[in-house]
Amino acid sequence: MANIQWGYAVNQWRNMEVDFVRKDQMESAFKVISVCGFNAIEITDTALGGHMIPDYFGTAHAFMEFLHGCGVERVCSLNTGIDFGVSPTNPADHDRMVAGASRSAQFIAELGATRLVVRPMPPYWREAPITDEKIKAAAECWNRVGEATRAAGVVTTMHVDFLCGVRNPEALEKLLALTSPETVGLTLDTAELTIAGIDPVGFYKKHHARVNHLHFKDAVTTDTLDEYKDPNAEIDYWPNNLILAGAKRHVERWYYEMGTPGGLVDFPALAEAMLEHNYEGWVVVESDQSPFTEESVMLNGWYKRFVLSKVLTGNAHAAVR
């Protein structure tokens, strides 16, 4: 337990244009996160990333004072697309992506962050077919990005989601084999892997040495119709891309709070595996797509406090449920 720190992703507060654009909205979000037992936040390009902190607060120091005043210790990570309209499968984009990642790393290091969370490949439906050549190009990109961010003390970590080009076990294994364990890690997102049909516990046990960041959220269904392949399964949008996959079955919401009845992720088993492999680092809880922002943080806070913390301290029998 002593090696694990808990953060919360602020992406759920940034759904529409009017969300998370005033300091009082940020203050409320940070205080909710703090009182529910999370020490840090993960920001995104459109939720405190890019120009937002300089524009709203002037300096990183001023923002950190604001954050501390709300009871949150630091920013732990930036979940980034690095730049708009680029792809790691296109070698011509690599210089631009490396430069962008380097700038981002330098900036978030001032906020206390240690992880740059990147998407290893754009949506599957745009990139398919996923050839060895594309995987190799992406690996080369992330190896260069990893080197660049390391210079700022920030580790690059690839976040696989169920809609991205690298979301099948075979492709994922190839990408991991071609990226440097020294500079490129893996963010394990429990819900994304589950929806993609991959057991996150088994995956963690196999790849624990590469996992250097975790996203905890639950799912109640998987992509049984392979909707990730469909045109427009995900479309570019602002402030966030929109997921259209699931429409065939009227899946309105893919992601749920930990502890949701019917949830498919076995979090206690994953926590025990993390304990066994002595995981050190951040666990970021996410509740993107939540229609009940504060309720989701509270429910996740409850599950962390009354279930997972007891497992992670080796006191599983004391977990409430």
Next chain:
Amino acid sequence: MAEQPITKNLKWSYMDHWSMRSPKGWVAAQVGPAYADRFFKQVAAVGFEGVDPFEFRLNGLMQIFGSAKKAEQFAQDRGIERFVNMFVCFYDDRTHLREVHDGIVGAFEAKIRMYQDIQLDNFIVMPAARYCQAEPITDEKIKNMAECWNRVGKLIKKHGIKLTCHHEFYCGLHHREEIDKFYAWTDPEYVYFFLDTAQHLIAGIDPTDLYVKYHDRVSGFHFKDTHHIDLRGDYRTPPDPERCASTTYRWFWEMGTPEGLVDFPRFMKALREFQYKGWVSVEHDKADVGGGNYAESTCRAKWYIDNVLSKIYA
């Protein structure tokens, strides 16, 4: 989960006004076990150890789970220590009329039987009818009120429960003079004071001054804030000054808002001075008026407790 002895001075309980969104609109936690599950987990998540139900809400849980004890066990399984106080709703509140007193005593006899399988510290009551229904408030009427609650307090104390009075700003005991007379004419052994920080401030009475005066009568608190003082006599206006007054549609706010009028740090210093020990309840009354929600208000209030108030006294 057995109750732990108080090793700190204060324990925080949550007065249940909760509402939450559902596919069928806004609902209370009593609409079903799945909703009760979410409610108890959410208040436990931020560190509340007790829950104070309204009588009708506890009755709802009892119907769902079979008994008060089973309802409490459901909450305990989710990290809540116990139900602490119950806000009593069902009795003839025209306590200024002596002829209704026997009926009120009978109603409380029934309540003792109904909730006998759990430990409740206080039955909270509004000690008078609405001001507009009881005025003019004469000494004779206040003496009648006192006589009524002396009888009820004596009855329920035999069963380990305190009768404690919560003065809504629109209740018949509204002004400081009325409150002083009421507590002078009630028996300190049987009638206690449940001090609501916002209600008294809305009535123009400083809650800290009240606590200093009545600290030895106080058996609990509602910590909540307000942005308004009633300068228009809303307390006298029918039908419901809490919900449709001319001053504002939302009288009550969580602690920690910039516009809040209650001086909570000063109030906490008074608790520290008199070494209050026991439960303190947080109340968010109609937090959902105007687009707010209970989850956010509750997080904000508990954050204020943890980061501001607990540094003064805990």
